[in-house]
Amino acid sequence: MKPEFKIVPVSCHKTFNKLREDTDVTIALAGNPNVGKSSIFNSLTGMGVETANYPGTSVDVHVATTALNGTRIGIFDLPGTYALGAVSEDQWVARTGVLEGNPDVVVIVLDATNLARNLYLALQFMELGYPVVVALNVYDVAKREGRDIDVKKLSRLLDAPVVPTVANRGEGLKELIAAAVRAAGSGRRPEPPDTRFGQDVERRVQELTAAIAAAGLKDPHDLPYRAMALLLLENDQEYIGLTKAMPGWEPILELAAGLRRQIEAEHGQPASIRIAGERHGLAGIIASEVETAETDRQISWGERLWRYTTGPVTGVPVLLGVLGIIFVLMYFAGNGLADLLSNAWEGYVLPPVQSGLFAVIGKNAVSQSLMWIPDGFEAALTVGVPFVLVFYFVLAFLEDSGYLNSVAFLTDAVMHRFGLHGRAMIPIVAGAGCNVPAIMGTRVLTTLRERVIAGTLIVMVPCSARTAVIFGAVAFYAGWEAALGLYAIVLALWVLAGLGLNRIMPGKSTGLVMEMFSFRRPHFKTVVKKTWFRFKGFVLMAAPILIIGSLALGALYASGYLFDLVRPLSPVMEDWMGLPAVAGLALVMGILRKELTLQMLVLLAIGMGASKGVEHNLNLIMTNSQLFVFALVTAIYIPCAATITALGKELGWSRTALISGFTIGLAVLVGGLANQMFRLFG
């Protein structure tokens, strides 16, 4: 298998077309969330992955190519879902993705430890008429749990190849891909396998199927008649809309509505629910036919850990402990890595670049502006890389272990007050390290409303760079009590913002519905791969912004225009917040990276005659209370350039502008109020 490397984020439609042109066989990878589907995808394809996205959704479809014995294979990885349908974003993307992608074969990854529920999705894909190959994953765990699955019988019942796999060890994957290529040759099957529902529902499905066949309705995606009948009986609004474009649709829809009502009248539940129930029933029967499980199972360590991490007495201390560890790791490991990288950069890269540049074009405004590009790189190296890398690693580790489940479960009640649910807790905590990965982490939230609230709240969490400013400007000069007070103010504002957003944002929060998994031993290779995958995404997004921003700001600074630009700020800066005008300059620079604000102040102090290297001299330009106001404003006002970019990508630019505007307004308001308080009470 030879992975290829290319990265072109584009729309799904184009990606699929290109994939079909470039390869001999296309495979769709499907499965429930958390069944090891991504491990299979990653092992099959290596690192060369394209990411496609349907506009307006946060769910990605990953696309990659590989090869087996000279056959070029294109694989697309559908989002992990429990079903295909239109009730949630991931289900919709999975369905639309498979219909548009029109793969030659669908590989469905099933969790061997939870066969019945997993078979539901497999049955849905078979209804759609795709040749299916089943990967029976975590086969080893199922065995250890005392489940014996008759693979041959399952294959016979489903009329599809079944390959046992252990994805994180790479077992069975070669066989899987070979089986998929073989099945792809069979072409799309005209009739789905013999899946039959309970008699009264089945009768109506068949009646409608026959009517559709007789009317000769033609589906644009070549769906089998039975699949069409089921979608209509399920009252799928999107598909009903699609049907209305087919000639001869009217009597069919009428018949479907009538049959739907019959099912509803007989069962006292909507036809779609009844059909879901029938599918679950069928899946359950198949599972019980092939599986013999030992029932007397001991409580595993995973379950015991779950109990400790969610119990009322132990859960909260464990959570605080873990959060503390994350914070310490981010702080020390992140800072250590940052020092290492910046020393290396300043010691070995910067000097030759600088002398080279000055030698070629001389020491002037142009070369000094250009020097901001390597400086921008240094910013990326010292802010982005270390903290983001450490955080992604910790996140991947916690995800893989299953602890995030416990956290979501434990904190759901509290997060509810902010219109969020438990899953938002981790990205918010992550914000204390760096806002950028935290914002990208809000993808776990299902609605746009939740993502907007979480995004705003994350921006208001002081990241490590802002922490550095607070420590350097406040704790260092005015003592730790003052720094603590500043944190208290930020925390209070944060809670108020959360409560307020929940009130004013239209819509209401969705309740928590989430599958829970027990703890697992994290798999190191998976953790590293996940970390790398996300980290790559971050670098690709943030690096250009940092470089372009550095250049622009550098040009403004070197040419002296920056001073003209910040001059209009002086009424706000001087009169309202009581800060010297030069502080405005520092704050503008801080948009690029927050700790620049402090560095600028130090530079300015040096410029005013303070001896170099002694930070004590900040008092030359500001009093302690001014420093407090300054740090407070720095902690709240506009997120840094990289964060703004991340927000823009996740929430859209107008919402990003709103959030940024809100934080600037809040910072000015609070900074001014603090200044007035200092004036009144000394």
Added chain:
Amino acid sequence: MPKVITQAVEEYLEAIYKMSLEGPVIAARLAERMKVSPPTVADMLRRLTENGLVQVSRRHGVHLTRQGQQAAETLVRRHRLWERFLTDVLGLDWDEVHEEACKLEHAMSPQVEEKLADILGHPDTCPHGFPIPGTKGARKREREAVPLSNLCVGDEGVIERVAEEEPKLLQYLATLGLFPDARIQVKEIAPFRGPMLVRVAGSQYALGQEVASKIMVKGK
């Protein structure tokens, strides 16, 4: 004392009726459900008390009097009959009828109610499976099922129905295996009125309290 039952009064009675099936009715929760401020609810409760429709006590919360119970049941009966009519006769879809019935239930005389029940052949339940008051054993059937959120750790039951207000949630839960007749067991409840951990077939799910209160469960 004037005995005019306005539409607003009717809606309060209906809400109290439904909430009392889930447990003791507290004024603050009533305010949340009706989406009004607590003082508004206090006002209305005073009015309802004066009209002899409810009793409010510090200990037991809000209770319907006999008369109030009757008025509420009439209303719920009309609502559910209308839902039946809208689906069975007019052929509207399941997820549309609740809203429509909310409007229709208030403008109806006992005579029309009677005729409507005749036409429909005196059904027992509304299309969503809820018993229609006034039919045989309706009260017992209504009380048999309790919201999942009322269960304790270790309790087991069978899902009877899922509240109809949110068809998408209903559908989503069904794909997870949380559909009528499925067995469900409460494994754990998170602290601070947090979510419940439930087991259905081979899977475990965390359900927020809000979601859990919409799933009606019957004892095994």
